[in-house]
Amino acid sequence: MRYLPLTPSDRQAMLAKVGAKTIDDLFADVPEAARLDGPIRDLPPHASEMAVERHMSRLAAKNQTAGDGPFFLGCGAYKHHVPATVDHIIQRGEFLTAYTPYQPEIAQGTLQMLFEFQTQVARLFGVDVANASMYDGSTACWEAITMARRVTKRAKAILSGGLHPHYVSVANTMAKFTGDHLVTATPTLTAEPDTADLIGQIDDDTSCVVVQYPDILGRIGDLSDLADACHAKKALLIAVVTEPVALGAIKSPGEMGADIVVGEGQSIGVGLQFGGPYLGLFGCSQKLVRQMPGRLCGETTDSEGKRGFVLTLSTREQHIRREKATSNICTNSGLCALAFSIHMTLLGEAGLRKLAAANHARACQAAERLSKVPGVELVSDAFFNEFTVKLSQEARPVVRALADRGVLAGVSLGRLFPEAAELANGLVVAVTETVTDEDIEALATGLQEALA
Incomplete structure (x- = not known):
């Protein structure tokens, strides 16, 4: 049973108070193209709990999580080890x-x-x-x-x-x-x-x-x-x-x-x-x-x-x-x-400085390795654990190609700034303490093959 605390007269009184004739008037700021004109298409009207669980599990299995392989995504959200x-x-x-x-x-x-x-x-x-x-x-x-x-x-x-x-x-x-x-x-x-x-x-x-x-x-x-x-x-x-x-x-x-x-x-x-x-x-x-x-x-x-x-x-x-x-x-x-x-508190000042140093060292290692890949140019050498490289071709297809190989290579600037054609070849790479030597080598190898 749905919980409906308001009666029709309650709703009408509230609408009159704010100067609206119908509830639809409250959504006037939402563009019509973004509004539903009926039930969500292709969504079955009902299913058993077990069927829904199986279906959602199949959808979840399509996700590639941060722990599934080499991970270099950043741009505001970072993979760190949490004790x-x-x-x-x-x-x-x-x-x-x-x-x-x-x-x-x-x-x-x-x-x-x-x-x-x-x-x-x-x-x-x-x-x-x-x-x-x-x-x-x-x-x-x-x-x-x-x-x-x-x-x-x-x-x-x-x-x-x-x-x-x-x-x-x-x-x-x-x-x-x-x-x-x-x-x-x-x-x-x-x-x-x-x-x-x-x-x-x-x-x-x-x-x-x-x-x-x-x-x-x-x-x-x-x-x-x-x-x-x-x-x-x-x-x-x-x-x-x-x-x-x-x-x-x-x-x-x-x-x-x-x-x-x-x-x-x-x-x-x-x-x-x-x-x-x-x-x-x-x-x-x-x-x-x-x-x-x-x-x-x-x-x-x-x-x-x-x-x-x-x-x-x-x-x-x-x-x-x-x-x-x-x-x-x-x-x-x-x-x-x-x-x-x-x-x-677990880190303390000394631990935070040590963690930061480990992040920077790993990022420097990755930047040095990627700079040796033909078609990869480091934009700036003043960075912490995240840096941008300019590829010899558009970054978005390269990111998709590496994702198909299980390597999440970074965030393409074309995704963040789709209207800026001059940024299309930019790739932002984040390297934290969780990245291994093997991860860096997998990224370098994948970029070399994708840019060949």
Whole structure:
């Protein structure tokens, strides 16, 4: 029996309140071509539970998972080894059922964990303060843009061509409803990021400049000059980190002057999981904290002088009046934040630096080997564990050919930027500590045969 809490008269009253005649009017913003005009075609009306299980198992068997063979996919989601301890601890009952601290007086464990998480993220990003996590990296990026608008009272955001196109897409979607003006670009297959171009675009109407670090092509640039240029025009610099393991080896964005640092925490403690759930990270300087979205957990003492934890800042619409909320999409990914914090605690500073060094060494080994393959050209030698190569032919067919051989060779730029013909030959290769010598050789051999 379906659960239908509303009567027809209830629905009519609600529609009248919002000024709609029918329920279909609520979907006016969805293009007609994207709407169903009836039941889903070719989907059987019903089947037994066992039949559905068999059918879904057959479909799942067609997937090639990250552990099935050589794996070089990256571009915002990375295959790292997650210790078994992480999964064991997050499945403890007191953690598994804890979502978010709505009742802080009975959620001291959750609050303490989030306090530790905030400390880890702030130190990793090189900023003064970090919140208690967000939905994912792309929405955290958009939240940073809207935060910059609130701080500067300006609505022009300049997005680097090196920013992940999926993050740009999310920002463009949200900007339709806020009136923000986003200046976007497409990356070029050059050794250096587009820092000089970004500096040249900053004016008195600019609220922020958004850069990815390392960028979508894997390039690492110094953000100091860009930060100075932003601050000279009273704009903010937003840095996006999709691979936090990199910060175990390279200077943090906060150290170079970034005002807001956001990112995706999946690399630490959270598996690939076919795309989610993932974990948004968000940090900023102390002077901007009142405009930061999400929640802040703070440390205090109780009436007996014992250490305790509280919600220090709660700026979601469910805590305060909607018009005063800094966000209404800043979902706290509590279990993923816990996994991140456990993995980070297991690593410690020395372990993170060692893990980062192992990633970089493997990537250098792979880049050197691939550079010897005829028809493969390394775009930049300044990278962490991800780099871009330019092939002698279009990359997408090459990626498909290698996938048929069981090698997931990387992400073709033609897939990420289908409208940019000049990027069609680009291939982004990610190499983590999970890659073996045999994997690198399989990729090199496969590319040599595919490009012959």
